[in-house]
Amino acid sequence: MKTLCILFRGWCCLFLLVFMGCAGSNKAPEEAVISAMNLKQGKTILCGPADKELGAVSFETSCSEKVRKEFDLALALLHSFEYDEAEKAFAAVINKEPTCAMAYWGVAMSNFHPLWSPPSKEEFEKGSKAVAIAQSITGKTKREAAYIAAIAEFYKDPQQTSHPARCVNFEKAMAQLYKAYPDDKDAAAFYALALDGAADPADKTYAKQRKAGQILTLLGGDQSFHPGVIHYIIHSYDYPSLAAMALPAARKYAAVAPSSAHAQHMPSHIFIRLGLWDESIHSNMVAADAARCYAASAGIKGHWDEELHCLDYLVYSYLQKADNKDAKEQCDYLKTIREIYPVTPKxxxxxxxxxxxxxxxxxxxxxxxxxxxxxxxxxxxxxxPWEKAIIHFTKLLGAVHLNQMDTAYAEFKTLNQLHDMLVQKQDAYKANQVQIQLKASAAWIAFREGKSSAALQLMKEAATLEETTPKPPVTPGEVVPARELLGDLLMAMNAPGDALEAYEINLQDHPNRFNALYNAGLAAEKSNNLAKAGRYYQQLLDVSDTPEADRPELTAAKAFLKRNKTLAMEYQPVTGLLSP
Structure with missing residues (x-):
């Protein structure tokens, strides 16, 4: 009889293990624990097609079928960097099914944003709590546990590891996940993203970015309708020497995820790299409208931060087409903005x-x-300090060109103070950005002081430093490229041949920039290279092919071409680079 009782108890426990979980396994986290995450809640807000078109995503989880649709929506939002809305969508899954471990993984991922600035203190704490809950839930598949373990690598040991080191840890964990599940499209896409996030900014071979691009190409590349695949291709190739490889993806991403404001803007990163101003203008007009729609729908007081990011790209593009009218309209609009949410460095x-x-x-x-x-x-x-330095650098250049040297010296002193603040903060990247401005400023001051040799050396150092430093992700480009300023300095020194070389090097990384094209033409003209001058001037006119174009340089270019009607005008229309 005793043996029968023991057997009976054993069968009962086995029954509970299979159907209910034994000893409380797969128990839902306590409400207080979930509440402590302070998740973003509410209806998902999107500005685009009514049916929320965000691309093709289908992710297998051990969660019930009742949350499958919400989970795939949240994942699609995550792949398009709609982080706030992704968190709300994952929170909706948690509200319906608190035992869905992967929903907590999604919250942790939504607060990571590897290609943007590091998580705030609040975001990091939220992500850490989400990871802990995900790890505590039993009944996960081995694959789900691997996903959760990978993001846990980013959130662990915050006091002992830096943000870049944690990004590398995440990349290594995703490499193992990708290796274990080679047919998992999302694992591959997130591994590619991890490679981009962990890439060394000083590596000009772009080894990790190229590897990411190769992985994404195997997933279908620009023929894919998966938002992560098409999106991360753009990020992987968002560099001057690689940008052309992302052009097909850039021209498709907005159509793959039309309900994502970021998907409308992100292609312009590649359009800017290639000097495709019309496409950049269209992209950012649509994205800015979507951002204003989102702010209104979300009840944001003031303007959403994404709108400001789009405006910077929009003004930059208008200026390269000599469209001062539309550029100034956006500048005037900027002056009316008094409140922004959230306040971010970009x-x-x-x-x-x-x-x-x-x-x-x-x-x-x-x-x-x-x-x-x-x-x-x-x-x-x-x-x-870095953002403020841009204003003081601009003031300094104005003072130098007006020969107001007392003002220039004062602004140079301020720039040094701002640089020192960044050094004290141990923000090496931004300190380096201000260091470029300091060298360029010192060069122009030295030139005004009659120290041409020192000026030239300083300006070359600024150009070299800038060209070995990656473009910050918050900007379409430097307010003035240092290599272009070197060309301007050489023109002021009456060395048009050397200036032409500087402008041509600058145009390799900044194709179709208005001032670089015009001054390259002017330098070629002064060097008596009339054929090359004609090609640059014609290219300038073709780039500025809009009724709103209004710059005196266009008049000068037209006058030259009228005098020299037989000159050949050969250039490559995709990148704007001159034919060899």
Missing amino acids: VIYSFAAIPARYVLENRLWMEAMALQPQVISGIVWEKY
């Missing part, structure tokens, strides 16, 4: 860069010298 960058671009591109030196930081609610400019 917002501050836009407030500094947009007006700086307008005055510097148009050589409005008096306006450049008078530039001041815009007053915006809740923003203390002193907290953003």
Whole structure:
């Protein structure tokens, strides 16, 4: 009888293990634990087609069928970097099924954003809590456990490891996941993203980015309708020497995920790299409209930060087409903005860069010298030394060109102070950005002081430093490329041959830039290379083929071509680069 009782108890436990879980396994996390994450909640807000078109995603989980649709929506949002909405969508899954471990993984991923700035303290804590809950839930598949273990590598040991080191840890874990599940499209896509996020900015071979691109190509590349695949191709090749490889994906991504504001904007990264101004303008007009729609739908007081990012790209593109009318309209609109949510570094960058671009591109030196930081609610400019440095660099260039040297010296002193602040913060990357400005500033000051040799050496150092430093992701490009400033300095020194070389090198990384094209033509003309001057001037006119184009340089280019009607005008229309 005793043996029968033991057997009976054993069968009962086996029954509970299979159907209910034995000893409380797969028990839902306590409500207080879930509440402590302080998840974003509410209806998913998208501005685009009514049926929420975000690409083709289908992810197998051990969660019930009742949350499958919501999970795939959340994952699609995550792949398009719609992080706030992705978190809300994963929270909706948790509300329906608190034992869905992968929903907590999704929350952790939504607060990671590997290609943007590091998570805030609050975001990191939320992600860490989500990982802990995901790990505590039993009944996960081996594959799900591997996904959760991978993101846990990013969130562990925050006091002992830096953000870049944690990104590398995540990359290594995703490599193992990708190896274990080679047929998992999302594992491959997230591994490619991890490679991009862990890439060394100083590696000019772009080894990890190229590897990411190869993985994504195996998944269908630009023929895919998976939002992660098509999106991450753009990020993997968002570099001057690689950008052309991402052009097909850039021209498709907005159509793959039309309900994502980021999907409307992101292609313009490649359009900017290749000097395709019309496509960049269209992309950012649509994206800015989507951002305004999102702000209104979400009840944001003021403007959503993504709108400011789009405006910077939009103004930059207008200026390269000599469309001062539309560029100034956006600058004037910027002046009306007083509140932004959330306040992020890319917002501050836009407030500094947009007006700086307008005055510097148009050589409005008096306006450049008078530039001041815009007053915006809740923003203390002193907290953003690099962004503030852009304004002082602009003021310095204005003062130097007007020969107001006392003002130039004062601005140079301020730039040094801002650089020191970044060094003290151990923000090496941004300190390096200001160091480029300091060298360029010192070069122009030295030139005004009659120290041409020192000026030339400093300007070359600035150009070399900038070209070995990757473009920050918050910007379409430097307010003025250092190599272009070197060309300007050489023109001021009456060395047009050397200036032409500088402009041509600059155009390799910045094709179809208005001032680089015009000054390359002018330098070639002064060097008596009339055929090359004609090609650059014609290219300038073709780039500025809009009724709104209004710059005196266009008049000069037309006059030259009228005098020299037989010159050959050969160039490559895709990148704007001159034919060899």
